[in-house]
Amino acid sequence: DIQMTQSPSTLSASVGDRVTITCRASQSINSWLAWYQQKPGKAPKLLIYKASSLQSGVPSRFSGSGSGTEFTLTISSLQPDDFATYYCQQYNTYPYTFGQGTKLEIK
Amino acid sequence: QVQLVESGGGVVQPGRSLRLSCVASGFTFRNYGMHWVRQAPGKGLEWVAVISGDESKKYYVDSVKGRFTISRDNSKNTLYLQMNSLRAEDTAVYHCATPPEQPQAACWGQGTLVTVSS
Numbered sequence: 042d043i044q045m046t047q048s049p050s051t052l053s054a055s056v057g058d059r060v061t062i063t064c065r066a067s068q069s070i071n072s073w074l075a076w077y078q079q080k081p082g083k084a085p086k087l088l089i090y091k092a093s094s095l096q097s098g099v100p101s102r103f104s105g106s107g108s109g110t111e112f113t114l115t116i117s118s119l120q121p122d123d124f125a126t127y128y129c130q131q132y133n134t135y136p137y138t139f140g141q142g143t144k145l146e147i148k
Numbered sequence: 149q150v151q152l153v154e155s156g157g158g159v160v161q162p163g164r165s166l167r168l169s170c171v172a173s174g175f176t177f178r179n180y181g182m183h184w185v186r187q188a189p190g191k192g193l194e195w196v197a198v199i200s201g202d203e204s205k206k207y208y209v210d211s212v213k214g215r216f217t218i219s220r221d222n223s224k225n226t227l228y229l230q231m232n233s234l235r236a237e238d239t240a241v242y243h244c245a246t247p248p249e250q251p252q253a254a255c256w257g258q259g260t261l262v263t264v265s266s
Contacts, residue, residue, distance in 0.1 A: 042210075073249070075248035077193075079193075083258075084243055084256035084257060084258050084259060085193065085243075085245075085256055086256070087248065087251060087254040090248050090249075090251045090254075094251070096251055096254055097251075128192065128193055130193075130195070130248060132247070132248050132249055135198065135207040136195050136207065136208075136209045136210070137183070137195040137198070137248075138195060139192060139193040139194065139195065140192075141192050142192045142193070
């Protein structure tokens with residue numbers, strides 16, 4: 042199985058900050074990577090697919106990059122609504138595996 | 149709009165069975181593979197299983213192989229997960245979801261809680 046490792050596990054930041062979350066795959070997944078945002082008690086929401094494609098309706102302050110084994114999710118200017126947990130998921134090979142999550146907290 | 153609604157969760161004793169359902173609306177269900185993903189209390193997301201649109205292909209995470217069966221009824225726009233020989237470690241919220249490779253109908257259901265406890 043492909044292992045997905047996110048860093049950091051927790052990130053403290055302030056409104057207006059630029060933040061980056063990293064996701065590493067244990068082997069190449071080409072660009073078959075998705076990013077999700079999850080708030081407590083809610084279902085995950087797709088933000089980015091195919092590593093860098095912004096899902097319809099998602100604010101442009103979210104962006105994704107990378108290919109192969111290393112990927113990043115960047116939020117250019119944090120808004121209050123962005124404090125949540127973020128997950129990456131590879132969909133190159135079954136089983137589709139998730140990273141362990143990054144909790145974005147208010148500093 | 150695209151919507152997925154799960155049902156069938158509950159409290160069940162170890163070794164017993166449960167069947168989850170997921171009713172889809174707002175998109176052409178038969179054209180989409182469908183997934184089950186679970187989240188244990190306070191933990192991260194774990195992909196469980198997938199079924200192709202025509203039901204010809206099914207894949208499972210190792211921990212549920214031989215115990216869980218994914219199926220669908222395209223005439224009813226419904227996805228199922230038959231869970232047998234349940235274990236305490238199967239306790240989780242179970243979400244159905246459209247696949248990330250088909251983002252035009254990106255959607256997750258709110259989930260249904262399965263608690264395996266004696």
